[in-house]
Amino acid sequence: MRVLREGPARITKATVDAAWRRRRPGERLLIGDAGCRGLALVVNPTGMAWRFDYKARGTDPRTGKRFPTRSVTIGNPETHSPDAARNAAGRIKGEAKAGADPAAVKRAAIAGAAKRRALTMDRLVEDCATALPSRPKLRGTGTVSAAHAADEVAHVKAAVAAMKAGDRPVAEIGVAELRAALAAFAPMPATARHRFGALSRFFDWCQDEGHVALNPCALVAKARRPRAVAARQHHLAPAELARLWHAAGEADGLAPVHRDLIRFLLAVPCRRGEAAAMDWAHVALGAGVWTQPGALTKNGDLHRVQLPPLALGILRERHAATGAPGAGLVFPAPKSRKPVDTFSDMKAALCDAAFGGWRWHDFRRSFATALGEGGVAEPVVDAVLNHRQAATRGGVLGVYQRAQRWPEQVRAMEVWGAILAAAIEGRAEDARVARLPVTTTT
Structure with missing residues (x-):
């Protein structure tokens, strides 16, 4: 020019x-x-x-x-x-x-x-979603699972949507916006706590990356933060579990694989995600043992489960019906052949056929309660449930006690199988079989 x-x-x-x-x-x-x-x-x-x-x-x-x-x-x-x-x-x-x-x-x-205009909440949430699977866990070692990362990001996106802040620079988000999100989730206390926690961890990541000077969640008064929801204590009696067992075979809309998965969850006190991901390669039908790899358990520990006769019967029938495979999902979804993830639909069908007011995790509480009343030592029940007991214990017991008490676990599962089978068959369980001597620990 x-x-x-x-x-x-x-x-x-x-x-x-x-x-x-x-x-x-x-x-x-x-x-x-x-x-x-x-x-x-x-x-x-x-x-x-x-x-x-x-x-x-x-x-x-x-x-x-x-x-x-x-x-x-x-x-x-x-x-x-x-x-x-x-x-x-x-x-x-x-x-x-x-x-x-x-x-x-x-x-x-x-x-x-x-730069501030470019660093919008929506953009940074996507960046965080990419980085999250490779970030170390806040507790323990290793990285978070893909499922945990997806759940975390979903909570953050829901919170951002509630604040209507997707296109706003992250540096502009303050206490007023966070209060708006908390007000939106107030009718759902557990959801509000999960989403506030996920949002706070997102802002921690933003702070680590230099996008904000301070996590705005730290400025929300403790009295205004969502409180922890009281631990759920609901459990089902063996007779109620038996009603659900029968309903699984009668409910409308349930495929055979759904029926078998439901009954397996009633017979084995595992987490539903662990059962959905169960692989034939991890099951020894002859020995009646299911060995869960650490990669598939919540606490990352390898875990053995003694299978009661009710569970073994389900697995043997499925194994024979599917050509006796050596590997592959035990309970694949009917269409996708991936792990079953329609637990909400399955629960709705069961509630229609039997009764409502329960959750899948209640099955584990029901197991622990029944065996506790039968005199089984709490450490044995915890071992069957794969709870990392030492994490909440101090002193010598927490540091040195690593025994799995496998023979007692086997006996506990025999007792549980007898209790559930008696309820399903409509008879009182044999007290000599269903009760163990009370084991005390010091």
């Missing part, structure tokens, strides 16, 4: 109007102002602007010469009159004489503002 220079001349509004009429394609006209050295009106083919040129104070220690001329744009004739432009140029000149570099400061401010 051809550059023409004029002046210096005292620029007035008439000067600006005349310069605009003189603009030409391919030309840039610079008119220096006589009233403020360094100030110039820049006339381009499509617009005008005020520009101020200055020399930064001092000399370059490497060359011994003064720093090159810097330029700062001061709006345009629509935002600044000639006098306003001179005043702005005077302030910049004063900053430069004081040792500052106004042009660098302005560029940094523009870049910072652009």
